[in-house]
Amino acid sequence: MFANKLKVSLAAGLMATMLTGVAVTSGSAGAATNWAKCKSAAACGGMSALVKAAKAEGQLNVITVPLSGWANYGAIMKDFTKKYGIKINDANPNGSSANEITAVEDDKGRSSAPDVLDVGTSFATDNLSLMAPYKVVNWSAIPSSSKDPMGRWFDDYGGYVSIGCNTKIVAVCPTSFADLLEPQYKNQVGINGDPTEASAAFGAVFAAALANGGTYTNIKPGVDFFAKLDSNGNYVPDGSAATAVQGTTPILIWWDYLQDGIKAVVPTWQVNIPTDASYAAYYTQTITADAPHPAAARLWEEYLYSVTGQNLFLQGNARPIELPTMIKDGTADKTWLAELPAAPKGAVTFPTLAELTTAKAVVAADWASEITSGSAG
DSSP, rough: OOOSOOOOOGGGGHHHHHHHTTEEEEEESSOEEGGGOOSSSGTTTTTTHHHHHHHHHHHHEEESSSSSTTTTTHHHHHHHHHHHOOOEEEEEEOHHHHHHHHHHHTTTTTSSSSEEEEHHHHHTTTTGEEEEOOOOOOOOGSSSGGOOOOOSSSSEEEEEEEEEETTTTTTSOSSSSSSSGGGGGGTTTTBOOOTTTOOHHHHHHHHHHHHHHBBTOOHHHHHHHHHHHHTTTOOOOOOHHHHHHHHSSEEEEEEEEHHHHHHHHHEEEEOOOOOOOEEEEEEEEETTOOOHHHHHHHHHHHHHHHHHHHHHHHHTTTTETTHHHHHHHTOOOHHHHHHHOOOOOOOOOOOOOHHHHHHHHHHHHHHHHHHOOOTTO
């Protein structure tokens, strides 16, 4: 959720059921367990039974999960495979949240269909019929506002919209949205993706709105800001981490924790959370209703929401959803916690799901007509 979101062997006896998205295994008492219908590990024999079933499936299909520079996902996938021996197939690693939803719809019934998604929250809430309810063992550590009561989606990691800048190319780095309109930034400012498809770019528009008199109920000033940035020649369409590294967008508006991936390649990369706007958001996990590897999908979520998985997000400078509980319990890695980028002062607020839905509709309706350069829209 960033280029646009910069988001397998089958046991022979299970082949027929796996291809239809229904994994059936024997429980401890010999009873058949349909993991596609399991709403928690406890309801289907416990974690040991889940691990056994997931290992039998042998594969997990993820989608739009970049291997590097994205919340430490490369290390997370490597550790999961090492721990459980389950191969991970990562489709379209530089795709968008919209691409993930399309893949679920287009690949339904295929063994290559996504088992799990990592999307912007609104992409999950707008497509609940595609999601399977499931609650991880650490469900209580996820705030109620950050999960579906039925378990069809739950937030995992997040951060703040920030402005990254290559000091080798840009003499004075902008520290606010207002700065971005200055003439010295002509042909230099990009956002990561298309805001009608990618949560990162959508977050940039929302942050711009807040910096220009908008509110969670009014994102239009954000679209207008980018229209102005476009008309004065500062905006560069089709921005990404790759264009930032190449230097074609030496200024990139992106999540703070993802900017570190650029900095690892471009040592002169500087990151600032805008002084005139503070916008934070989480990405969201879901299990697809027709997951071809339903046990592996559920084990993957258990791993991500375990202390190990949450700390690995923290190592990537992302803010894991269970962080407050981990700090309270003393289970957050102290070294990685100390390296977490400083958050803006004041309480963090988020738009409601209704506000996100309205904002998405406004951006979808107005972006293409107002942003006319390149292939925007």
